[in-house]
Amino acid sequence: MRMTATHAPGVPVVEDGHLVSSNPATGEQIGRFPASGESDVADAVRRARQAAAWWAALGFAGRRERLLRWRAALANRLEELAELMHREGGKPVAEAIVEAAGAIDHIAWAAKHARSVLGPRRVRSSLMQIEYASRLEYLPYGVVGVIGPWNYPVLTPIGSIGYALAAGNAVVFKPSEYTPAIGAWLVDRFVEVVPEQPVLQAVFGTGDVGAALCRSGVNKLAFTGSTATGKKVMAACAETLTPVLAECGGKDAMIVDADADLDGAVAAAVWGGMTNAGQTCVGIERVYVADAVYDAFLGRLVERAARLTVGIEDGADFGPITMPGQIDTIRRHIADALERGGRAALGGPDAVQPPYVRPTILVDVPEDAAAVREETFGPTLTVTRVADADEGVRLANASRYGLGGAVFSRSRGVALARQLRSGMTAVNSAISFAGMPGLPFGGVGDSGFGRIHGADGLREFARPKAITKRRMRSLLPALSFDRTPKQVAQIARAVRLLHGRPR
Numbered sequence: 001m002r003m004t005a006t007h008a009p010g011v012p013v014v015e016d017g018h019l020v021s022s023n024p025a026t027g028e029q030i031g032r033f034p035a036s037g038e039s040d041v042a043d044a045v046r047r048a049r050q051a052a053a054w055w056a057a058l059g060f061a062g063r064r065e066r067l068l069r070w071r072a073a074l075a076n077r078l079e080e081l082a083e084l085m086h087r088e089g090g091k092p093v094a095e096a097i098v099e100a101a102g103a104i105d106h107i108a109w110a111a112k113h114a115r116s117v118l119g120p121r122r123v124r125s126s127l128m129q130i131e132y133a134s135r136l137e138y139l140p141y142g143v144v145g146v147i148g149p150w151n152y153p154v155l156t157p158i159g160s161i162g163y164a165l166a167a168g169n170a171v172v173f174k175p176s177e178y179t180p181a182i183g184a185w186l187v188d189r190f191v192e193v194v195p196e197q198p199v200l201q202a203v204f205g206t207g208d209v210g211a212a213l214c215r216s217g218v219n220k221l222a223f224t225g226s227t228a229t230g231k232k233v234m235a236a237c238a239e240t241l242t243p244v245l246a247e248c249g250g251k252d253a254m255i256v257d258a259d260a261d262l263d264g265a266v267a268a269a270v271w272g273g274m275t276n277a278g279q280t281c282v283g284i285e286r287v288y289v290a291d292a293v294y295d296a297f298l299g300r301l302v303e304r305a306a307r308l309t310v311g312i313e314d315g316a317d318f319g320p321i322t323m324p325g326q327i328d329t330i331r332r333h334i335a336d337a338l339e340r341g342g343r344a345a346l347g348g349p350d351a352v353q354p355p356y357v358r359p360t361i362l363v364d365v366p367e368d369a370a371a372v373r374e375e376t377f378g379p380t381l382t383v384t385r386v387a388d389a390d391e392g393v394r395l396a397n398a399s400r401y402g403l404g405g406a407v408f409s410r411s412r413g414v415a416l417a418r419q420l421r422s423g424m425t426a427v428n429s430a431i432s433f434a435g436m437p438g439l440p441f442g443g444v445g446d447s448g449f450g451r452i453h454g455a456d457g458l459r460e461f462a463r464p465k466a467i468t469k470r471r472m473r474s475l476l477p478a479l480s481f482d483r484t485p486k487q488v489a490q491i492a493r494a495v496r497l498l499h500g501r502p503r
């Protein structure tokens, strides 16, 4: 187990065999959990395998009933959860409530839709093999490993856990080392409503424990975190051909068209870029604004962002940077943007006051600057003047990431959204897709692959099983050595009859 050298506020440490988390603003100790070793992870997966058989046998109705009880347990203690999220991760209580509400909605959706999405169904047979009945079933993988990040420590892992459980899998969950208490709290509430078997367990520790989970023999690994770690997870899982779901980083762009509702665009850019101190995988980090409205947009954006309040007090708009090491990245991106000819229209180097970073808006930043190319994960926006929305789309798509994004346009919103190379796009809003349980969530390129949420999210955690059953004697026995030359000629005639016409 790796020891973390520093005891700075918010930096998790492993001491006396325990993982200890602390408040990123005050350093107050929040959680203390036995750190899992390789054998603990293996034991958890072994227990989960037994539990998986029991959980799968409950069927859709039995799982739905228990998952809805879990969702109620979370809903009825929402404020307690939000307070813990505030203390361990630093986000405002109001923000935590919104995040947890989204997660609860996802559990309910997964529980209620698992049967209709994954239940057994008949499939129409081919005329050439009409003697067979066809059937499709979606069976659980067995044990799913879930590795989570700290920035949305409830919504993000539940996007995998809720759907994996609804599909009939047992889950071993490794929460981020920055937010183990939140992870433990979610698991404890589940154990209260499903005490019979260890269907959902947590293991605690740093990246080594995540790596052990990749090697543990889980049947699928759902990873959410940075692209760099995602590559390590994939490499580890490749050894055992363990399938991987990879929800990685982003560099989302907003396009502001010349006919956009500017007040709406300003509100969405400020919120989308700075909620949770910008530590949002689908946060807006780049804004491309059509020349005709650039000056008006920028003026209102700076005015609105300057009024945001930062701190841990009640009512603050956003809190500290959760992971102290991230502050160096934010500082580097701001400095690099300015060195390359950019200008801070708000904030700048002085806005970085650990553990806080105040709102920063950078303009005239070249497209090859780190602040445009790399994930910043802070309350910063680059705002770039473009000739029109089409040029905005072209620059937005030049990123190696492709997670979410936003478009503000009165006339061409959906058409522009379709052109953005990303998994999700919000039109005339920001990030609104994440809380929509029926919609899939996931990226392209360096943002990863696979989908959580919605019907695709349920299917992500199930393996399709095809079954054909012979229901009558074959008239044209294609799949048999007993076929005669005459029957083969009849088969050839039938193919021409069925498929011989060009339309």
Ligand SMILES: NC(=O)c1ccc[n+]([C@@H]2O[C@H](COP(=O)([O-])OP(=O)(O)OC[C@H]3O[C@@H](n4cnc5c(N)ncnc54)[C@H](O)[C@@H]3O)[C@@H](O)[C@H]2O)c1
Residues within 6 Å of the ligand: 147, 148, 149, 150, 151, 152, 156, 174, 175, 176, 177, 205, 206, 207, 208, 209, 210, 211, 212, 214, 224, 225, 226, 227, 228, 229, 230, 232, 233, 247, 248, 249, 250, 280, 281, 282, 323, 375, 403, 442, 443, 447, 448
């Ligand atoms: N696409 C999404 O849905 C989504 C959602 C939230 C966050 N994110 C991304 O997550 C990142 C922030 O989260 P983070 O800082 O916790 O990411 P991270 O990659 O540092 O860590 C994520 C998790 O992986 C574990 N881990 C570290 N090394 C590992 C290894 N070698 N093998 C297995 N597991 C290992 C960590 O302990 C942690 O639990 C950002 O890039 C953000 O964009 C993506």
